[in-house]
Amino acid sequence: MIATSTDVSKPKVATRKRLIDAAARLFALHGYNGLTMRSVALDAQANIAAANYHFGSKDAMVLEMLRERVQPINERRLELLNQAKNNQAGRPLTTHQIFHSLIFPIGEEISKSTKSRCSLAQLVARTFTEPVHFIEKMHQRFFSQIADIYYLELSLVYPNAPAREIYWHLHLAVSSMLGALAQHRRLNDFSRGHCAENDVGAMITRLIQFITHGFDRGIKTQF
Amino acid sequence: MIATSTDVSKPKVATRKRLIDAAARLFALHGYNGLTMRSVALDAQANIAAANYHFGSKDAMVLEMLRERVQPINERRLELLNQAKNNQAGRPLTTHQIFHSLIFPIGEEISKSTKSRCSLAQLVARTFTEPVHFIEKMHQRFFSQIADIYYLELSLVYPNAPAREIYWHLHLAVSSMLGALAQHRRLNDFSRGHCAENDVGAMITRLIQFITHGFDRGIKTQF
DNA sequence: GTCTATAGAACGATAGAC
DNA sequence: GTCTATCGTTCTATAGAC
Numbered sequence: 001m002i003a004t005s006t007d008v009s010k011p012k013v014a015t016r017k018r019l020i021d022a023a024a025r026l027f028a029l030h031g032y033n034g035l036t037m038r039s040v041a042l043d044a045q046a047n048i049a050a051a052n053y054h055f056g057s058k059d060a061m062v063l064e065m066l067r068e069r070v071q072p073i074n075e076r077r078l079e080l081l082n083q084a085k086n087n088q089a090g091r092p093l094t095t096h097q098i099f100h101s102l103i104f105p106i107g108e109e110i111s112k113s114t115k116s117r118c119s120l121a122q123l124v125a126r127t128f129t130e131p132v133h134f135i136e137k138m139h140q141r142f143f144s145q146i147a148d149i150y151y152l153e154l155s156l157v158y159p160n161a162p163a164r165e166i167y168w169h170l171h172l173a174v175s176s177m178l179g180a181l182a183q184h185r186r187l188n189d190f191s192r193g194h195c196a197e198n199d200v201g202a203m204i205t206r207l208i209q210f211i212t213h214g215f216d217r218g219i220k221t222q223f
Numbered sequence: 224m225i226a227t228s229t230d231v232s233k234p235k236v237a238t239r240k241r242l243i244d245a246a247a248r249l250f251a252l253h254g255y256n257g258l259t260m261r262s263v264a265l266d267a268q269a270n271i272a273a274a275n276y277h278f279g280s281k282d283a284m285v286l287e288m289l290r291e292r293v294q295p296i297n298e299r300r301l302e303l304l305n306q307a308k309n310n311q312a313g314r315p316l317t318t319h320q321i322f323h324s325l326i327f328p329i330g331e332e333i334s335k336s337t338k339s340r341c342s343l344a345q346l347v348a349r350t351f352t353e354p355v356h357f358i359e360k361m362h363q364r365f366f367s368q369i370a371d372i373y374y375l376e377l378s379l380v381y382p383n384a385p386a387r388e389i390y391w392h393l394h395l396a397v398s399s400m401l402g403a404l405a406q407h408r409r410l411n412d413f414s415r416g417h418c419a420e421n422d423v424g425a426m427i428t429r430l431i432q433f434i435t436h437g438f439d440r441g442i443k444t445q446f
Numbered sequence: 447g448t449c450t451a452t453a454g455a456a457c458g459a460t461a462g463a464c
Numbered sequence: 465g466t467c468t469a470t471c472g473t474t475c476t477a478t479a480g481a482c
Binding site: 030031032033034125126129130140144147163164167168169170171172174175176177178179180182183184186187189190191192194195206207209210211213214215216217218 | 257386387390391392397398401415417432433434436439440441
Binding site: 015046047049050053054 | 465466467468
């Protein structure tokens with residue numbers, strides 16, 4: 001509608017992107033069952049047939065949207081983790097460094113959020129609450145690999161702790177991370193105005209601290 | 224179909240209870256939008272018109288279901304909290320005692336779960352992820368009052384900590400609690416079999432520890 | 447209180463013109 | 465690639481017999 005034949009890049013891709021962004025927004029707000037092809041098309045100012053044309057089905061559209069949102073965060077996590085390892089030059093990492101690399105990239109992505117890329121916190125939380133079939137597989141595909149990496153790093157910090165303890169505490173750490181992200185929008189109401197929910201940086205910093213303490217002291221008191 | 228005129232108690236109430244239980248199960252599994260009156264009626268072995276007769280609408284049915292599930296937990300929380308206060312005889316509580324009273328009742332309720340009262344963990348988590356209108360109001364009605372009580376108790380433990388710090392850490396504690404409950408079903412997969420998800424007691428004990436450490440150390444390092 | 451039957455609306459997906 | 469139009473399905477809710 002804007003770009004014409006003078007545009008070098010494919011002009012029609014814009015619709016696809018608008019659909020993806022709309023799907024992300026509505027999925028975060030209403031979940032998979034609450035998202036309808038009609039609402040996505042309306043939000044993206046596109047036709048309902050266009051959505052089916054680009055993705056084939058509702059399932060495929062939401063899956064593609066999730067992939068585009070999650071992948072860059074995981075890449076950034078590994079980037080920060082490797083940075084920290086290089087700085088440590090062979091010495092074991094601290095749990096704070098490890099959880100920083102895990103959680104900080106989410107904060108970065110939330111802070112980037114504009115009107116089109118919004119409510120990442122709710123979106124991430126959704127993928128864990130929704131029991132829909134493809135979300136389960138999606139989660140395994142995106143998180144099981146990175147969970148292995150983080151388990152390995154944490155077991156290097158506590159070489160004497162049994163695998164069971166590492167897994168338990170990592171599970172609680174990840175669960176807390178997701179819970180905090182999902183609940184962030186409620187912070188202002190919950191704290192009766194004492195804490196501002198728009199300060200994402202403060203939330204991420206405090207969350208990393210909280211989780212590091214829970215993990216560290218839980219392991220340290222035993223090993 | 225079972226109870227006849229020989230039954231002293233009202234026999235027809237059973238249908239209502241079956242509907243409530245089915246609604247709880249399906250709401251936990253599929254969320255508000257994924258729950259349909261048809262699926263509830265089918266699951267409860269009742270007719271679809273019966274559901275509308277008893278509750279008037281889908282909204283009212285789910286609301287009533289939530290009320291019946293949440294209220295006993297909150298009552299038990301206050302019971303444990305008052306027990307602890309009586310045992311302390313005026314001395315301030317420990318954060319562990321406070322968070323125990325907050326979290327332990329959920330474990331009790333999950334352990335009670337039979338086929339009819341199942342998946343409370345997912346149900347509680349749903350009420351925080353679902354952005355549906357009445358859930359927001361519901362949550363405020365049920366949680367804001369008890370949050371005030373817990374804020375007060377925690378501020379007595381750390382009288383020198385500013386309200387802002389108490390609120391921040393309480394928010395993180397509650398978020399972690401909800402996150403851990405929501406993620407509990409994933410524990411077995413996540414830990415690659417190292418942790419059994421059916422051991423609810425162990426989960427609750429570890430969760431209380433984790434949150435107490437995160438809260439305590441976060442406040443103590445400053446005050 | 448519980449049923450059958452159905453109204454009225456919204457859903458995912460597709461066909462075919464442009 | 466995007467549109468209009470529509471098919472077949474499923475939804476909430478209600479009317480009325482029993």
